[in-house]
Amino acid sequence: MPVPNSGDDTGAPILPGATIGILGGGQLGRMTALAAANLGYRCHIFCQNIDEPAAQIASQTTLARFDDADALDSFAARIDVATLEFENVPIATLERIAARVPVHPAPSVQAVAQNRLREKTFANELGIATTPFRAVGDAAALAAVMTEIGTPAVLKTVRFGYDGKGQVGINAASDPVAAWADSGAGPDTDGGILEGFVDFDCEISVIVARAASGQTAAFVPVENRHRNHILDETIVPASIPDATAETARNVAIKLCDGLGVVGLLAVEMFVTAAGDVLVNEIAPRPHNSGHWSIDAGRTSQYEQLVRAICGLPLGDPTRRCDAVMKNLIGDDVETWRDEIEDPRARLHLYGKAETRPGRKMGHITRLGAPFTG
Numbered sequence: 394m395p396v397p398n399s400g401d402d403t404g405a406p407i408l409p410g411a412t413i414g415i416l417g418g419g420q421l422g423r424m425t426a427l428a429a430a431n432l433g434y435r436c437h438i439f440c441q442n443i444d445e446p447a448a449q450i451a452s453q454t455t456l457a458r459f460d461d462a463d464a465l466d467s468f469a470a471r472i473d474v475a476t477l478e479f480e481n482v483p484i485a486t487l488e489r490i491a492a493r494v495p496v497h498p499a500p501s502v503q504a505v506a507q508n509r510l511r512e513k514t515f516a517n518e519l520g521i522a523t524t525p526f527r528a529v530g531d532a533a534a535l536a537a538v539m540t541e542i543g544t545p546a547v548l549k550t551v552r553f554g555y556d557g558k559g560q561v562g563i564n565a566a567s568d569p570v571a572a573w574a575d576s577g578a579g580p581d582t583d584g585g586i587l588e589g590f591v592d593f594d595c596e597i598s599v600i601v602a603r604a605a606s607g608q609t610a611a612f613v614p615v616e617n618r619h620r621n622h623i624l625d626e627t628i629v630p631a632s633i634p635d636a637t638a639e640t641a642r643n644v645a646i647k648l649c650d651g652l653g654v655v656g657l658l659a660v661e662m663f664v665t666a667a668g669d670v671l672v673n674e675i676a677p678r679p680h681n682s683g684h685w686s687i688d689a690g691r692t693s694q695y696e697q698l699v700r701a702i703c704g705l706p707l708g709d710p711t712r713r714c715d716a717v718m719k720n721l722i723g724d725d726v727e728t729w730r731d732e733i734e735d736p737r738a739r740l741h742l743y744g745k746a747e748t749r750p751g752r753k754m755g756h757i758t759r760l761g762a763p764f765t766g
């Protein structure tokens with residue numbers, strides 16, 4: 394299903410001094426707003442809860458629901474360009490804003506990324522490999538699809554899954570009715586998707602920035618290690634053969650070009666023992682696996698986003714040094730007093746008042762050997 398190229402029609406760059414609207418108030422928005430401030434832009438955050446991390450440091454905030462038409466119109470009237478930091482902003486919300494100001498990446502891109510069936514189909518249509526998958530409409534269909542895809546497999550909701558939520562492992566003995574119920578898939582999630590289980594060697598991601606001109610800049614592939622389905626550490630660079638790294642970068646750039654992204658596209662991939670690179674998921678926004686670029690990159694992913702959506706030239710995506718980014722999840726944040734004393738560790742805290750299990754409270758980037766390549 395082709396997506397119309399959303400390449401830019403705004404013409405002139407949006408210059409420093411202008412206001413960037415960000416939908417979503419989390420840490421990704423906070424770090425985008427900090428990068429925007431460095432380049433002389435103001436940010437206006439549209440978020441649904443008080444005291445969110447991005448709202449704490451923004452010049453303006455709108456506190457309203459994503460379906461509040463009046464709030465959206467008044468937000469759009471006070472910004473020059475909009476982007477988002479939260480994956481599941483409703484498409485109708487984005488389209489309402491796009492009727493007044495440019496929204497990057499475009500609503501058409503978000504519509505693909507919000508739907509696991511569409512994103513995998515889109516990749517396959519570009520000749521990019523994914524794990525085998527099939528749509529599953531209900532529990533009765535699951536039994537047949539299990540036979541078709543084979544086991545082990547993973548059942549996921551088509552929409553609204555993240556950090557392992559809405560996912561159930563399937564083996565030959567699994568009861569389809571129970572598995573369907575456990576996944577939470579149903580009409581609200583546009584059903585389910587059954588994917589073949591990939592016995593991967595490692596999980597990697599590549600983040601690509603793309604300008605309206607079509608210029609792209611890809612960050613180095615990084616390795617992502619998860620704990621309890623949540624990203625725990627990102628290792629920069631991934632230790633994969635050069636040829637695999639090149640394939641991964643090309644896959645990410647091809648997807649970014651194919652979707653016509655203006656802004657950032659993060660592409661999560663599995664690397665198998667045979668060296669195959671399979672796309673798992675895409676996210677057209679800043680990504681947790683790109684936090685390292687603030688301290689170890691020549692240009693951070695957040696600055697690239699600001700440059701891309703404002704029509705400025707992209708920065709140099711190469712790294713200054715190797716790095717390991719560690720998320721501070723839940724009580725991990727208590728280690729900050731030790732980390733702040735380590736001269737090779739860069740500490741970032743997100744200003745969240747309440748620590749909860751599984752909540753991303755901050756991160757540390759440990760700086761490694763200088764990169765001279």
Ligand code: AMP
Binds near residue numbers: 673
């Ligand atoms: P996702 O929400 O699709 O990013 O999945 C969360 C995590 O579950 C991934 O980072 C993988 O560790 C694991 N996972 C997801 N899909 C598969 C699959 N098809 N095969 C093996 N592991 C998977």
